[in-house]
Amino acid sequence: MSTPATSTSTRGTSSVRTSTTRTLRSRVLGPLAWLAGLVFFLPVAWMALTSFHSESDAASNPPALLAPLTLDGYREFFGASGGADPWPPLINSLTASVFSTLLVLLLALPAAYALAIKPVRAWRDALFFFLSTKMLPAIAGLLPIYLFARNTGMLDNIWLLVLLYTSMNLPIAVWMMQSFLAEVPASVIEAAQLDGARLPVILARVVGPVVLPGIAATSLICFIFSWNEMLFARVLTGVRAETAPVFLTSFVTSQGLFLAQLSAAALAISLPVLAAGFAAQDKLVQGLSLGAVK
Template sequence: MTQLTAPTAKSTSRPALAKAAKPRSLKNAALALVAWLGGLVLFLPVAWMVLTSFHSEPDAASNPPAITAPLTLDGYREFFDSEPWPPLINSMTASLASTLLVLLLALPAAYALAIRPVKAWRDALFFFLSTKMLPIVAGLLPIYLFARNVGMLDNVWLLVLLYTSMNLPIAVWMLQSFLAEVPVSVIEAAQLDGARLPVVLGRVIAPIVLPGIAATALICFIFSWNELLFARVLTGVVAETAPVFLTRFITSQGLFLAQLSAAAVAISLPVLAAGFAAQDKLVQGLSLGAVK
């Protein structure tokens, strides 16, 4: 009797499982469709900027927009004829130098908060986060007066210091969550072998959390590259950055939309190249501290 009922129960369970899996697959398909639609909506302004960069100024300023207008490279010619290389070099210098300083300062701080926790480490993390609650414009006047008094106006190294202080709280928060996933036994084994703190950080912890470090570095680099307010007020000609350079195309004569779009596309390429180069590390890093 048991030999007859066992196949019957097994045969009835398969349609039940298939029936239960069908709504789940429909739900996953619906979520995927919503995600694709959201991605397309977010990508639409970027696509429109790229298309506008290949239009002439009359076609770019037409209302309604001339989507099928003839394509031209005049906007990119105007961009490269306006000598964009000094601002691009300044942005690259400030972004790379500040990102390197942020990592050098944030990694030991995150180690102290995650692996060798100090007293009231949650309060320390909140203090780091509270420094981001002050609007940048509220501290702009004191910073300007300080830079003027010490003779650092229109100096790219002033931007390096400001970008370092601006991105350091975010880096400490991110790296703290990544370092919390490092097994303490690995660190203790290295210390038993005689490794000191610099060796532990550089040769033991850094390779383990390399995706998290790459994600933190990329985010700090993007924030530094896109910063406009400090660079617009504290720089002039010598230390002008790429975002400040974009404001040249907004003049009293009007908005040169095609040239501005071409310049924005060209200036965005270094960030896009860095993102594509570290794409796998970025995904691993952003998901490294998500589940504990």
């Protein structure tokens, strides 16, 4: 039969072992996390450094890390030296990304509300139906979409991209918002209903503020997906609706690959997404953890 002293000693030994294990894990996982971060950041740092080199230094082998820095690549991108004007593609990308994200939120929030708070019949089947629309490769639907756009006169139209990006991002948004709305206390919604609030008021004034971090995370992800999309934009647009990713292909010509200019253009085009992610990073972390399994 164990005595109180023995039991206390055993608990003390167990706590010491647990503390030692946690210390070892932190010492091992900390450097591994930093190493993984550096591995992912290295290509971005290399692209940024290359963008400040001349074309001859950027194409040298081995790479000239200590080559003189210059802004010629950025001058070429912004058209200061007679190059193509980048502002129409940037405005087109911003238009398609912002409007498609707003449409996705307007459609995803009521759908997620019906699947999470006021569950419809077979709501799990409905969620998997939404997800099944992402299982078809995008290239498989390119030809019918192109034929539809050509027959309806929608080729080289930015609003066609808005509709496409909305349909592409809607399943992901519904899945994310459903997990966020599932965390909303039912008592809050019931109290609003007892006060006579209707569904639009409940969504805008009751549910919206509670799941604001989730809405921010969903918006940012949909915006990034729309901003970076290139396949449909490359095939369905021409001059008027050309987007920023398509504009990057203009730096690959028959004369060769303008590596410094391409790096400068890629970095400049990435800045809006990086700025949006940096500005909403706290909401993004809260949103991605809001629907996590506790």
